[in-house]
Amino acid sequence: MRRSSFARTALIAAALSLSAAPAALAQASKPETVKSEKASFTVETVAEGLERPWGLAFLPGGRMLVTEKAGRLRLVSPDGKVAPAVTGLPKVDARGQGGLLDVAVAPNFAETRHVYFTFAEAGEGGVNGTALGRGKLAENAARLEDVAVIWRQAPKYASNLHFGSRIVFAPDGTLFLGLGERSNAEFRVKSQALDETLGKVVRLTLDGKPAPGNPFEGRSDAKPEIWSYGHRNIQGAAINPADGTLWVTEHGPRGGDELNRVEAGKNYGWPVITYGKEYSGATIGDGLTEKEGMEQPVRYWVPSIGTAGLAFYGGDAFPGWKGDAFVGGLAIPTLARLEMADGKVIHEERLLEDMGERIRTVKQGPDGLLYLLTDSANGRVIRLKPAPNGRS
Template sequence: MNKKNGRFYGALTGLLLIVSLAAGTLAETPPVETRRANTDYQPAFAGQTRAPGMKTNETYRVDILAQDLDKPWALAALPDGRLAITEKDGTMRLYRTDGALSGKIVGFPQVESGGQGGLLDLLPAQDFQASRILYFSLAEKTAEGSLTAVGRGRLSDDETRIEDFRVLYRAYPYYNVGAHFGSRLAWGKDGSLFVSTGDRQSAGTRAMAQDPSSGYGKIIRLSPEGQAETYSLGHRNVQGMAVHPLTQELWASEMGPRGGDEINLILPGKNYGWPVISYGNEYSGRRIGDGLTRLEGMEQPVYYWDPVLAPSGMSFYASEAISEWQYDLFVGGLAGQHISRLKIRDGRVIGEERLLENENQRFRDLAEGLDGALYAVTDGGRLYRIGP
C-alpha cells in the first residue's frame, strides 16, 4: 500500500513509530489493566480476566493512510489488495493500492444512521473476483422502526454504486431505539454466513436475547441456500466476529454493560447467558437481574474486561510477517481507545498487549490485508496500517 497520504508516528522522530520491546515471561508479568473493577465479581477460572501483560519483541510500524473518512464502521480486504470501507451514513469507499481513496459509492437502502445504526459491516463474496458481489449488514429504516438486516449487491463496473441490492435476512421485530444492532459478519468454513444481532438496549427487549423465536441477541447462520437459523443465543451486542485461521472456530467479542465485555468461542446451539448472567452491572451500578455470573446450561466467556474495552471489530492475524503475532487475536477498543492483542492457547487467553493507546482514537474495525499488515478504521475517520 502506498503511504503517501498517511502520517507516520513515533517517539524517534515525531513522525515514525517503531516498536521493539522485550517480552518477559508472561506468567511473571502484571496485567495491563490496573484500574479498579466496576464489580466485585470473581472469575470462574484463572486467566478469565486481567491476563498477564506482554510486549511485541519484533519491529513493526504504524502509518495513517487516511484521515477524512466519514464515520467508517467496517473494512474488508478485496482479492486485488484494495480495501472496501463502509461509512455509517450509507456509503462505501475503496482505498486503492496506489494510496488513493475513491469517491462515495452509493446504491444502498435507506439506513437508520442515528445512534449506533447505519450502513455497518461488509464482506466480499467468496467469488468476488468473478461476481463483484458484496454482502452488507445495516440498520434498516422503515416507518415501523429499525432492525438489523443483511443484504447483498454487485459493485458496478465503474465502481460508483452498488447494483441490485437485495435484503436476505431481517432480525425481527422492528423497534424504535437506535442501538445494539450487532451486525458483524463472518464467513463459515462451509460457505455459510454468520451475522450477529443485538438486544436493542432496552429493558423491554433484552429478555428477547433468550427467546429463540426473536431475532434479537443472537448469532444467525445463513446457509449458502439462504436459510436462516439461530446458531447461538443470549448475546447483548456482538460487534466483533472472526474465524480462527487454523481451527476454523468462530470467535466473537461482545459489549457488556458497566463491566463484563466478553470474548467468546461460539459453538452451535449454545446459550451465552445475557441477560441472566453477566460480569457487569447496570450503568446505574445496580446488579443485573439476580447478579449471577454463572448458571448451568449457560456458557462462560473465555475472557472478560472490567473496566470495559467496548470491543468492536476484531481479526486473527494469520500472516508470518510478524511471527510472534501469528494466530493472535486483535480486538478494536472504542471506550478503551486502543487495540487489544490477545494470545490464546488451548482456548484460554495467556497474554494481553495494548497497541496504539496513545492515539486517542476509538478503533471500530480491524482486518488483515494481503500484505501481512493489519488495517484499522476509527470513529474519527482514520485508516491505519499496522505491520512490517
C-alpha cells in the first residue's frame, strides 16, 4: 500500500549503481520489440542526461516540461532536445525526498500560460513542507513569470521524507493535490486528523483556495480543502477518463503499497490499518488490516514495488491496453499494467523489468503513446511505441 522511506530509496539507489547505468541505457535505446500479453512495443529514448527527473507535463504542440529534483525545470522538445533550465522558480529544499517535484500545465493554458508545480519549501529552524506554486510561462518558454506559492502545507515539520506531491486537474475545473504525512511516527498519526493536511488529498481552485463543495466545508474542526484522509505518501495520481474518478498510488512501509479510488470524505486508514510493517519488521499499531469506517485498497502489493507514477491509458496506439492502468515501480523497477473491470483490478502484468531502471512517472502523451521518466542521476524520458507489424 504505502511505501517510500528514504531508507528504502537509499538501498535501491545503491543496488542500481551508476556503474551499471550506461549498459542499461545502451540496451534500452535499441529499438528491440517487447512482447506483452496485449501488445508488442518498442522502447524509445526521447531524452537523457536528466538528473533525478520527477514530474512530466505536456505543452500544446508536444513539448514537455520535466522537473529535476535538485530544483531545475527543463523544456524538452519532441525530438529530445533539452533546453537550459527555465528560470524564475523559487528555491527548493532538495534534501532527502524533497526538491522540485511535480509539474502540471493548466487546462486553460492557451489563455493563461499557467504552469503549476510542487516543491519542498524550507522554513526556519530546519523545518519544511510541501508547497504548490504557479507561474506564467514566458512566450519563449525560458522563464516563469509572476511566480507565487498559492497553497502550502502548514505547519511545516522537520523531516526530509514523504512530501507526496502529485497534481491532477479534475473535470470540473478544480485540482487535486496528493500529499504525504512526513513519515516520522510522531507525524504519521496526523493522517487521521482533519485539522492538518498531512496524509491527505486536498481539492483546490486554480487559485489555490479550498474548492467549493469539499466534504468538510463549514466544519470548524477541519481544513476546508481536505477531500480525503488517512493516506501515507501519494506518489501517483490520475483521473480515470472512463468515469472521471480520482485514483492514487501510495507507498506503503515494508510491504503494503496501495492503489486507491479516492472519494470525497473517505478515510483510507493509515496508520491505523495497513498491509505493511515497520522497516524493522515490527508491527504497525495494532497490526490491523481492516477496520469499520476505513477504506480497503483496490489493490495492494506485498512485497512493495514502490508504486510511483499512475496513468490510465485511453489512446488508440495500443487498443489492447485501452482502459488499463499503468503504475511505475521504484523498489522493484517495473511498469505494472493493471487490467481493470468494474473498478477492480482483474489482472496484473509486469513490463520492463529487464530494463532495470526505476520508473518515477507515467503519462499518456498527446500522440497516444506512453511516456515514462526513469529515476536516476542520468534519468531519461522514454516512450513506448507500437512495434512495426506487431500485435497491439
